[in-house]
Amino acid sequence: MKTALVLNGPNLNLLGTREPDIYGSQTLADVEKLCHAACVTHGFTLDFRQSNHEGVLVDWIQEAGRGQQAGTVAGVILNAGAYTHTSVALHDAIKGAGVTLIELHISNVHAREAFRHHSCISPAARAVMAGFGVPGYALAIAALASFS
Numbered sequence: 001m002k003t004a005l006v007l008n009g010p011n012l013n014l015l016g017t018r019e020p021d022i023y024g025s026q027t028l029a030d031v032e033k034l035c036h037a038a039c040v041t042h043g044f045t046l047d048f049r050q051s052n053h054e055g056v057l058v059d060w061i062q063e064a065g066r067g068q069q070a071g072t073v074a075g076v077i078l079n080a081g082a083y084t085h086t087s088v089a090l091h092d093a094i095k096g097a098g099v100t101l102i103e104l105h106i107s108n109v110h111a112r113e114a115f116r117h118h119s120c121i122s123p124a125a126r127a128v129m130a131g132f133g134v135p136g137y138a139l140a141i142a143a144l145a146s147f148s
């Protein structure tokens with residue numbers, strides 16, 4: 001059974017209390033449960049992680065690339081949080097690792113402030129999802145299954 005790696009970037013540990021009008025009231029633990037159920041449906045093992053640190057996310061993307069080459073990882077779903085809009089390092093990590101990656105945002109970033117309209121991740125991603133709320137994570141896992 002292949003692994004779906006769900007990576008969450010900065011401030012996503014605050015889900016549930018952080019700007020609930022934008023991100024909803026579900027916590028990151030709730031998101032993990034939802035991802036687990038979706039992985040059971042689609043025949044994946046879930047590996048669910050969060051970090052506030054850019055370099056840690058880079059390390060995890062490189063690890064996923066090695067796993068995909070070894071045949072153990074199906075791909076990555078990445079909510080890079082604010083690093084989406086700034087991180088050339090994450091862009092390079094995705095390209096360098098050659099990993100199948102879906103960029104995900106809970107909110108519709110294009111309907112928000114202008115600084116959220118640019119993504120460093122999108123040009124390196126296989127697909128981009130935004131604005132589906134927390135259920136978007138389950139949709140992304142279904143999409144990952146459709147790729148393989």
Ligand code: DQA
Binds near residue numbers: 012080081104109
């Ligand atoms: C986010 C959108 C980003 O602009 C923001 O910095 C986040 C969360 C989302 O899930 O909607 O931290 O990625």
